[in-house]
Amino acid sequence: MTTRQYEGKVITVCGPVDPAKLGQVLMHEHLHSDMCEEDPSNYGLPPAPKPTKENPYPLPFRTEEKPMSPARLQYLLDDAVPLLKQARTEHGMNAYCDVTMPPWRAWPDVYTKISKASGVQIVMATGFYREIELGRYWAKTPDLQIWPFVRKSSVEELADFCVREILEGVHGTNVHAGCIKLGTSQPAMTPTERKTFQAGARAWKQTGVHITTHCTLLGADTSQLTILDMEGVDLRRVVIGHVGWHLSDPSYRKSILSWMDRGANFMPTNLDVRKPENWRLLIEAIHQVFDAGHGDKLLFGMDHGYCTETGLFERVQFMPQPPWMYMFKDVLPVFRSLGLTAAEEKTIMVDNPRRILPVQST
Ligand SMILES: [Zn+2]
Structure with missing residues (x-):
């Protein structure tokens, strides 16, 4: 099988979609970023102890993905679907x-159920998270810094994993991943992160x-x-994420603009606008980019969405509520009041995703 059948289409969890329909x-x-196993109470067993300051993660960390309990699926159907709708x-x-x-994603059938119930198309990722610095967050021991599968696999094995999830389906289902997620934090990559970027490039x-x-x-x-450039990736097919502060830093902006000259895309995230003034520099940067x-x-x-950062699986707490809707209810109106134009907003929210999400020949 090749991706030729998908050329020009967006691979969503419910199948290929015409990009004109994305909105x-x-x-x-x-939707589901859970680094821990589900609470046994979801299966009718006695619950795990509540997270405490000393023991914020009372449940074992996940090392592999498995099907979701009906209780958790119901929670997402009840809480996430109305917001998506x-x-x-x-x-x-x-x-x-x-x-x-x-291994933090939901089982593939969950994405299709949520997508069908809400009418919102979901593009699911394959790929690998970054290596967390030893001692930070929950990475108290080296085996918790990154998914063990990544540590022990070769570049080829990691690339094959991503390709299989895109072309054949995730976990033997016919739900396909439609993008590749990669990550680092520090300016210099660790050798393991380097492997994931080489693998991601080959999967692309x-x-x-x-x-x-x-x-x-x-x-x-x-x-x-x-x-990614060294590995031959067309930088027009790359979106660098979480770059609100990179763009807002006037002295750093030149570097971003020079990567944009070479085609790369940039995506500010975590747009918490409770202090609107904090975003003036970003809007200024957006005007400069245009x-x-x-x-x-x-x-x-x-x-935004649902995760276990607080020890409990619940709505993301580091962002104002609610998931998805906060963007439309609060962020975009604040950005408009700071001078983002309707045309700029449409380019960023509609036109650019429509161009980037479809499969393109390499
Ligand atoms: Zn994220």
Whole structure:
């Protein structure tokens, strides 16, 4: 099988979709990012102890994906579906990109059920999360820094994993991944992260889906793009994510514009607008990017959804509520009040995703 059958189409969890049908698109969300096993109470067993400061993660960490309990599926149907439906019917958000990577994703059938119940198309990611610095967050021991499968696999094995999830389906289902997620935090990659970027580049070459990244510190964008470029990736097919502060830093902007000259796309996320003034610099940066002729290389994501960061599986707590709708209810109106024009907004929310999400030959 090749991706030729998908050329020009967006690979969603319910099958290939015509990009003209996408509407407004959020490019970086998480329906289910759970690094821990489900609470036994979801299976009718005695519950795990509640998370505490001393023991924030009382449940074992996940090392592989498995089917979801009916109780958790019901929670997502009850909580997430109304929000997705509202975003679709009131704001024309007909699709979003779910960039959770294994082993924290939901089982594939969950995405199709949520998509069918809400009418929102979901583009699911394959790929690999970054290596967390030893001692930070939950990475108390080396085996928790990154998914063990990544540590022990070769570049070829990692690339094959992604290609299989895109071309054949995820976990033996006919649900296909439609993008490749990669990530680093520090300006210099670790050897394991380097392996994931080489693998992602090779998977791109064999499939033509876009690459989307987790990029935290200034400089990580350059190391990510440098290695993807060395591996022969067309940088127009790459979206560098979490770059609100990269763009808002006037002295750093030049570096981003020079990567845009080479085709790369950039995506601010985590748009918490409770202090609107904090976003003035980003809106100024967006105007500059448009003035430089690169408005076609900007995307937005919220990085919202459901996760276990607090120890409990619940709505993301580091963002104001609610998932998906916060973008339309609060962020875009604030951005407009700061000077983002209707034309700029449409380019970022509608036109750019429509161009980037479809499969393109490599
Ligand atoms: Zn994220």
